[in-house]
Amino acid sequence: MADAFVPEMLGRRDASGQIARQLRTAISSGVWEPGERLPTELELADTFDVSRATAREALKLLSATGLVVSARGSHGGTFVSVPNAVDVAEQLSDSIGLWYRAGNVTLHDVDEARWVLEMHCVDLAARRRTPRDLEAIKAPVEASRDFNMDIADWLDLDLEFHTAITKAAKNQILELAMTAIHLSRPATNTVFVELLDRATVTDQHEAIYLAISDSDPQKAQEAFQRHVSYLDEVRRQALADLNASEVIVSTLPAIRHSAANRPIAAE
Amino acid sequence: MADAFVPEMLGRRDASGQIARQLRTAISSGVWEPGERLPTELELADTFDVSRATAREALKLLSATGLVVSARGSHGGTFVSVPNAVDVAEQLSDSIGLWYRAGNVTLHDVDEARWVLEMHCVDLAARRRTPRDLEAIKAPVEASRDFNMDIADWLDLDLEFHTAITKAAKNQILELAMTAIHLSRPATNTVFVELLDRATVTDQHEAIYLAISDSDPQKAQEAFQRHVSYLDEVRRQALADLNASEVIVSTLPAIRHSAANRPIAAE
DNA sequence: CAATGTTGAATGTTAGACCTTTAAACCGAG
């Protein structure tokens, strides 16, 4: 995998973009490992026969996605980096937000993806949770028993609860997806939260917590299913109260809990 | 076109990054809608009291994630854009690939996420597939009955099959996630495919297709479950046949930075 | 020996120039 980097001739347009693409491909295919240093800006400029400014712009394109980081100083340079998960999730949520505004995705798409993913996180959390995970899940449930809390704070606790479950599932990929969806919630959600009955929601959260605590995936999924159904019903109600003629009514997929849904080889 | 853009004073370090963050926030919060034009490079440079080159670099940072596009010409400029789904998926898969190489995610994480997501895509596909979707799912199944085919071509058909199912589920978010995972497959997988029995795999594919064709979500999930179980078993077998320590080396190159390399931390 | 200065190499930023592209304004021929 430690092949040399072989630059190709540039076309006449978009020099910085072409250089960035070549470097990106090289990084993906292992020419440089994470932590290794790329050529300096001056060397790249020389290699591709462009000015330093153009080479810099190419590196900026890579640094925007966290593929590389730059450091100044005598032993500085540009280094292959491992993208930060939160940054990636933020970029994802930015994209989702724009898709939503452009009408390329609907609220229903985002909600559906969220429930699908979280349903499985709940299952996995019940199987893999550590005592520490349980603490992290329990804390926001108990804290949200204070019903005089500000709505924003209460929502933060809700997010904390769901995030803790996601983490307990111990799958980085699923966690990334959930984080992105959570981050794009403010852009997509908002209207229905005021109509929720906090005691009901908190009870449902507690039921989920208890099932996870019992390491009972099926019970956890059922509890989560009830939670989702309640939220969905409140939402339908709200839509019905409004002039809902043009709003597409959300239809959640009937998600079966799945004793069978666990195919993956054990670690 | 809600609020005006209010630039903030810059700190002393990383001017282009700070400008990019401000613009990014402004775009996310709807200061400019998709399609609208941002200030010109010269105007931005003037606004933030930096040189044009620095303003340009800030815009490059945004264009790298597809948040904006630039156009030359008299009525050119930098415009808010809706990121292309495939580009976003590619960036995601690049990140996943690097996480894998750095040991932050395992093959197991990626596989598990894939099966979790696809299990639900299969369910949704059975509910929502159009006749056209069915065609797209059926074609690669029939084509892969030619067992003399090159392994690479056969793999392409496999990908085509799974992609068609994903599309039939009609959820952009899930489709994005699946695309990213599929794109990162070459970086993570490919060891076990040679051990598969093509006839078995194709039969399983056909069973999934038939269930989707029957609009029977449960049967479809069960068929998919059998497919996954088979793949999982082959993989276990392969792992058992090899020396475990070798496998770890070859499939999970535990890359650690040499002392000379700069430790990576996104700020 | 420890604190302090020097220096070299790299990125960060600036300034101004020129090139290329694009659409609109212009203008002359039919």
Add this chain to the structure above:
DNA sequence: CTCGGTTTAAAGGTCTAACATTCAACATTG
């Protein structure tokens, strides 16, 4: 008046040549 070519202004793309800042290693000094 219309059509088609030409001009032109505006904007991004690139180049050059500096200067500024940072940082580690080395040298110097108290």
